Amino acid sequence: MFLRFAFLLLAVLFSADSVAELSAPNADKGGPVDFQWGVKIPLHDGIKLNATLYHPQGQKDPLPCIFTLTPYISQTYHERGMYFAAHGYVFLTVDVRGRGNSEGEFTPLLQEAKDSPEIVEWLAKQSYCNGKVTMWGGSYAGYDQWATAKEFPPHLATIVPVASPRPGVDFPGFNNIYYSYDMQWITLTSGHAAQDNIFGDGEFWDAQFEKMYSGHRPFKDLDTIVGNPSSSFQTWLAHPAVDAYWDSYSPTPQQFAKIDLPILTITGQYDGDQPGALSFYREHFQYGSSAAKAKHYLVIGPWDHAGTRTPTAKYGGLTFGPASLLDMNKLHKDWYDWTLKSGSKPDFLKNKVAYYVLGDGAEQWRYADSLDAITAESRPMYLTSSNGSANDVFNSGSLMAAKTGSSSKPDHYVYDPLDTQFWAWDPTDSSEDNLTDVSGLLASSGKILVYHTPAFAQDIELAGFFKLPVWIALDQPDTDIAAAVYEIKADGSSALLAMDMQRARYRQSLRNAEFAKPGVIERYDFDHFTFIARRIAKGSRLRLVIAPVNSRSLEKNYNGNGVVAEESGKDAHTVTVTLYHDAAHPSALYLPIAASDKSATKAQ
Known part of the structure; x- marks a missing residue:
C-alpha cells in the first residue's frame, strides 16, 4: 500500500474531487440549468482554452460569473456547475492550458498568473455576464485564485481560495x-x-x-x-531552497499590499495544504491595508484536504461532530450573494475567523477577531529525562512545567539512512487510521526520542500552533528531523495532533544552506507545526516524538554535505543526533493555550 507521510505534510493537489463531487450537498436543487460544452476562450498568444458553460435556464439578464480553472479536466466539476447555475450564477469549468480540451503546453502552476486574468476580462465582456467575475475551487484551483489576484484584473470582484498550496512552502515539498x-x-x-x-x-x-x-x-x-x-x-x-524561482509563483509584498478584494480563505486542521493557505493569509495581513484586511475572512474546519470542499464526519480514525459537516456549496453561494449581489453577510461568519474545536465534549465552532487572537498564551513544557535515555514509548522522557536542572543528561538517537525498515509514522499494516495508528512508533523503539507530559488534572483547550525550540548537536553536517505531538487518552488510545520537520542545513533559513559543525550545540526551531484546536481531556497526556525522516514517501537525506537530490547510498553517513535539555539549553514544547470565546456556538 502507498506509504502515507502522516496526515498533513503531503500536499495533495489532487483531492479525489471526482469522488467528492458525487457526495456534494444537493438537498436544495434550485432551478433548471442550461448547458453549453466546448466554449472557446481566446488568449492573447492565440491559444484557446476549453470551457463548459452552465447558466440558469432561460437566462435573460446578465449575471455574475464564477469560473474554476483546473488541470483535472473540467467535467470533474459538473456537479458544482449545476449547483451554482441552479442558484442564479453563470458558472464555467475551464481546462488549464495544455490539459483537457485546451490548447497549448501545460506548465504546472506558473502559467495561471498569465492566463487567468485574461479569462476574467474575457468573461466580463460576454453578454451573459454583468461584469462581476469571481472564482471557485480548492487545491490547485485555490492556488490559481491567488495567482490571478496578484495580477489585478479589473473585473475580479472577490476570491474564495480553498486549501491553497503555495509553491516553495508546501509544494512540491515541505x-x-x-x-x-x-x-x-x-x-x-x-x-x-x-x-x-x-x-x-x-x-x-x-x-x-x-x-x-x-x-x-x-x-x-x-x-x-x-x-x-x-x-x-x-x-x-534544481531549486532545493526557497529562492526567486519559488517567489515568482506568489504575490510580492507590494502586490499583497494592493490586493483589496473580499476574500474568504478556507482550510482544515488536517489539510495537507494548510501551510500554504495560511501563508497566503498571513502575508496578506502582514502587507495589506486595514480596509483590505477587514474584508478577509478565514475558516479552519476539522477536515482533511478533500474535506475542505466536501466535509466528511470521519478522517484518519477520528470522528467529528455533526456541526463539522458544513454545506460548503451554500457557504460559497452565501459569500457570492453578499459580495456580488449586495446580499447579507453569511450567517456562518460570525467573526473574522471561524475555527472548529475537536475533542470529547467540545466539537463546536468558535470565533475570533484574528488568527493570533485564538491563542491566549504559549505555555512551555520543558524536556527532560532521568538517565539520558528517552528512546521508547514505554521508557520515555518527560515534558514538565518547571525548567530542568543543570545536571540533566542529554538524550540521543542514532540514524542509519541505509536502514529501510524504519519509519516511525507509517503504520505497519494497511490501516487507514493514520491519525490513531501508533504501530510505527512501537516498532521504532530505540531509534526515536519520546517525551510525555503528566496526565492533565482537568480539561485543557489548545488552539493555535505548537512551537518546539530544541538544542541539538550532530556528528554529521546534515540530517532530516521530524517532530510530532499526540494526545494520549486515559484509555491508551491516541490521536496525532500536528507534525513538523526540517533539514538541518536549513535550520537558520529556508533560503540559505549552512551545514552543521560536528559536536556544536545549536538551537533548532520547529515552528512550522500546523494549526490545531482541540480540547485535551482530563487524564490525557501529550506525547512528543522526535525522530529521523526516513521514508520512501520523501526525498532521502544521506546526511552528507552534497546536493541531497543527487546523493545515493554510497554517500550515506550514520548520524548521532544528541538533544540537550539542561539549564543552559532549555528545550521546550510550547503549548498554544486557547483564549476564551464567549461567542462560541456549540454543536447540537
Missing part, C-alpha cells in the same frame, strides 16, 4: 524536503487526458517508490524510475 508524490502528481497531469486510474493505483506507486528507496537511488532519478521523465520535476529539484 521545508525544502521534496515528496515522492511529486511524480505521482506530475503523471496525473501528463498529456491532455485524465490519468486518474494510473494516479490512483497505490500498489503501482508503492512499487516505484520502493525501487528508489530500497535501491538507495538518487531522488533525481525518480522520474526515470517511474517511467515518465519530467522537465518540471527536474526544474523543481
